[in-house]
Amino acid sequence: MKLIFRYMGKYKGAIFLAIFIKLIGTMSELTLPYILEYMIDTVVPSKNLGQVILWGLLMFAASVFCRQFNVMANKKAIYNAHKVSYDVRGDLFKKTANLSGDKFDEFSLPSLISRMTSDSYNVQSAVQQLQSLCVRAPMMLFGGVVMTLFMDFHLAMILIIMLPFLIGIVLIVSSKGIPMYTKVQQKLDTVVRIMRENITGIRVVKALSKTDYEKRRFSDANIEMARSDVKAGTVMAIPGPFMQMCLNIGLTLVVIYGAKRVDDGLIQPGVILAFLTYFNMITMGVMGLNRIFMSLSKASASADRIDSVLSADDEWVQEKEDYADSSDFISFDNVSFSYGKESKTKGAFAGGKREKAIDGISFSLKKGESLGIIGPTGCGKTTIINLLMRFYDVDEGVIRINGRKVSSFDKDELRQLFGVVFQNDMVFKDSLYNNIDFGRGISREEIESAVKDSLAYDYISELEKGLEYQADIKGANLSGGQKQRLLVARALAGRPQILILDDSSSALDYKTDAAMRRAIRENHKESTLILIAQRVSSVMGMDKIMVMDNGRCIGFGSHNELMESCSVYRETYEMQTT
The missing domain is CATH 1.20.1560.10 (ABC transporter type 1, transmembrane domain)
Incomplete structure (x- = not known):
């Protein structure tokens, strides 16, 4: 009361x-x-x-x-x-x-x-x-x-x-x-x-x-x-x-x-x-x-x-600024994390071991580089994104952006660095234009440019009202591929420093997927790209590829390097291309 x-x-x-x-x-x-x-x-x-x-x-x-x-x-x-x-x-x-x-x-x-x-x-x-x-x-x-x-x-x-x-x-x-x-x-x-x-x-x-x-x-x-x-x-x-x-x-x-x-x-x-x-x-x-x-x-x-x-505690605790001398733009240093309040407070499941979503993940990216993350469902791919954007705090290790710990960023300062498409992302009941702009006040020229880079222009230009076409709740009047291209356009429109695409092309055919990735590489070179996918063809053109299994990194390098050093990656590639 x-x-x-x-x-x-x-x-x-x-x-x-x-x-x-x-x-x-x-x-x-x-x-x-x-x-x-x-x-x-x-x-x-x-x-x-x-x-x-x-x-x-x-x-x-x-x-x-x-x-x-x-x-x-x-x-x-x-x-x-x-x-x-x-x-x-x-x-x-x-x-x-x-x-x-x-x-x-x-x-x-x-x-x-x-x-x-x-x-x-x-x-x-x-x-x-x-x-x-x-x-x-x-x-x-x-x-x-x-x-x-x-x-x-x-x-x-x-x-x-x-x-x-x-x-x-x-x-x-x-x-x-x-x-x-x-x-x-x-x-x-x-x-x-x-x-x-x-x-x-x-x-x-x-x-x-x-x-x-x-x-x-x-x-x-x-x-x-x-x-x-x-x-x-x-x-x-x-x-x-x-x-x-x-x-x-x-x-x-x-x-x-x-x-x-x-x-x-x-x-x-x-x-x-x-x-x-x-x-x-x-x-x-x-x-x-x-x-x-x-x-x-x-x-x-x-x-x-x-x-x-x-009255719930504000778990976003902004720490003092902490920089490390490094030429890396994004770095994960021995990062581990587990979901669930119970697991963190009690610290154990059956067998006395705490189940970790990711365990000991380390990698780094230069400004403008691209990283593809591939692995089976539930291996921790999306968890890496959740920690990078600080939806959750790490249990162990350190994550840095441009040499600065993510825990030292103000919430808005951190999130404005990103343009992101999540799995099963939301299309709102509004015009396509407003779905892309999302209240950010982006110019129409930038929105139209993002629409072209995401290949959404191919179908939007054929609609009677174009960008003013009204999407239904959850984009029910759009196909899966149309929704995904619209969501990619939303992520691109803000010209983010870090672009994250989490399984954002699963509904696209190989040709459209390749064309969209090519347009992003050519027109958004300033963005550091992290792409999560199930298909090897989607990540093989990335500068670096991380292969994950059961929360651990089991392979890291370019496509050619992984074909030589990672049997799991090689077998996946051969299975998907033969």
């Missing part, structure tokens, strides 16, 4: 105004039964028509007044709640975008999505209720009790005796509800993950006739979440019937005891009617408190989940 109050503090003026308006509206509503009692017991018996009309108009005015103030307060509460949730989502998005690779893996994408959506909505609902229901419900409850005390102390004591029991059970049940709702949100993470996997891989699911299997998998996760939600909702619903029963018993006692006091001439009949109205208000107040505690239990669990992301 600290997170909720922290964000509400930014709008405390507007929130206090909404609370004040709600307070005035509720107070005017509390006067209605009192006015009614006075009219029945005093004004009507006087048979003064003018007084009856006057007090009737006063009661009507009070009704309109409380209605308008309550509506106004609710509107302001909704507006303030939306502003708070807007800030929460904005900060959560910024934090998520800057999470280190380890932290992102720790939270997981589905969980971050549910925190951004479901959890932030729960916070929004709580902020709204804190401004409206949290004012109205206690005022109805305690204000009603106070008003009844002024009217008849003996009848009011019936209500006062019940209040500690009602409030006690609400507090006890609410303390049980918060951890339950935390589990509900965790189950929701699983549902989101399965849903995302199925939406992303829907073609694979259909192609392998696994629709029914995935339906069952989703259904199982959905049922688990529903069970947790029902369990939490059932526990949180316990106070409702109990409070209603107590209030009904109290109402019965008020009618019976009140009738006796009227019969004894101690109170007027209008007091009984006013008491019944106040009793109804008190009932609404108690039920409102129950709703508040249910909402705040959800919001508290959600706020804790959001705060765990917002």
Whole structure:
């Protein structure tokens, strides 16, 4: 809840105004039964028509007044709640975008999505209720009790005796509800993950006739979440019937005891009617408190989940500048790395050895040189790129760019050095031009030049709107080869010092792949190129080639050198070319 109050503090003026308006509206509503009692017991018996009309108009005015103030307060509460949730989502998005690779893996994408959506909505609902229901419900409850005390102390004591029991059970049940709702949100993470996997891989699911299997998998996760939600909702619903029963018993006692006091001439009949109205208000107040505690239990669990992301340590620690005298532009010196928080903290898997994604990698590149990295799936090729761009920090060894440790760079300073195409990179629902520019303000001439160098011009020029052609989500209206050439154009457009192409030509035919690599070599000589590929033909023209297997470098040199010294490279070449 600290997170909720922290964000509400930014709008405390507007929130206090909404609370004040709600307070005035509720107070005017509390006067209605009192006015009614006075009219029945005093004004009507006087048979003064003018007084009856006057007090009737006063009661009507009070009704309109409380209605308008309550509506106004609710509107302001909704507006303030939306502003708070807007800030929460904005900060959560910024934090998520800057999470280190380890932290992102720790939270997981589905969980971050549910925190951004479901959890932030729960916070929004709580902020709204804190401004409206949290004012109205206690005022109805305690204000009603106070008003009844002024009217008849003996009848009011019936209500006062019940209040500690009602409030006690609400507090006890609410303390049980918060951890339950935390589990509900965790189950929701699983549902989101399965849903995302199925939406992303829907073609694979259909192609392998696994629709029914995935339906069952989703259904199982959905049922688990529903069970947790029902369990939490059932526990949180316990106070409702109990409070209603107590209030009904109290109402019965008020009618019976009140009738006796009227019969004894101690109170007027209008007091009984006013008491019944106040009793109804008190009932609404108690039920409102129950709703508040249910909402705040959800919001508290959600706020804790959001705060765990917002308060996560910034793992980008910029070290002091550290230079080494070297003519190399990029260098890896005995670099090792393993994924997973658990492996790093506990340091061991089965057998007592820590599994490393890469182990003891060393190589260097001059400015403008090209490096091809080849090896089987899972051998650590992409990990090298992740470490070079500092998505993760190395466990051992040193990585330098232009003689300077990557850990001494400012984040933006480092990332601006790169133009990169990752595996399964993203095409956004936007024009092809905006997909290439990506908000960098690159000139149209540079974009058109990049389009030609990536050979994307071949198909873009044939489109009716050219670069203004609108791509669908994930480039669904583009072929695999068209998307890859578009992504290469995006990487080239910024004229990067380091160009990284991670399996970016897998959907291209050999002729187009070769032509694109030739255009890049000729027109981007100033860029140091790192190309990851599965095909020997894609890397054999690179200045240097690194052959990887099981996280280790098993061969390094030019194509001719590797044909002589690396049997794995030679066998791969022969297998792919014969």
